[in-house]
Amino acid sequence: MSAIRIVPYDRARHGDGPWRVISAVFDEYGFPFAESDYDADVLDPAAHYDGQTGWFAVAEAADGRVVGCVGVTDEGEGLFELHRLYVLAEGRRGGTGSALVRWVLETARSRGARRMVLFSDIHFEDAHRLYERFGFHRFRFRYAPDPWESREWGFELDMRASGERR
Secondary structure (H helix, E strand, O other), X not given: OOOOEEXXXXXXXXXXXXXXXXXXXXXXXXXXXXXXXOOHHHHOHHHHOOOOOEEEEEEEOOOOOEEEEEXXXXXXXXXXXXXXXXXXXXXXXXXXXXXXXXXHHHHHHOOOOOEEEEEEEOOOHHHHHHHHHOOOEEEEEEEOOOOOOOEEEEEEEEHHHOXXXX
């Protein structure tokens, strides 16, 4: 895949691109997606990631298509949470996921983050390796608060001692 850019989500420019990316990834893994308003935050990222306590970005291909997305929220007291990191199959293994994670970490650090958490379906093993390269550690298992009670690993990162590893 050619060069990508990580940019803040803009409804006029990106439309339903994040929803399409996540829907495609869920289809790839055989997971249901568009049920019970579980997709509301990616249908209207600006309403859920307000630029004050939450931020949302997309990975754009050279032709402007959305090929990945990610969100981050300030949970208070220095705790931030990474949400919705998804990359189309065509954009994987080329640095798109890493660029999105770096964007989240930079966004959170600039706002005083001390700790980052995320939750990821147990099937997304490639993503788990990506998180671990950035210094995240598994800290718990949970049944997700989604309509399907997906099984997820929780990952955490001490933002004061983090850095990408190769």
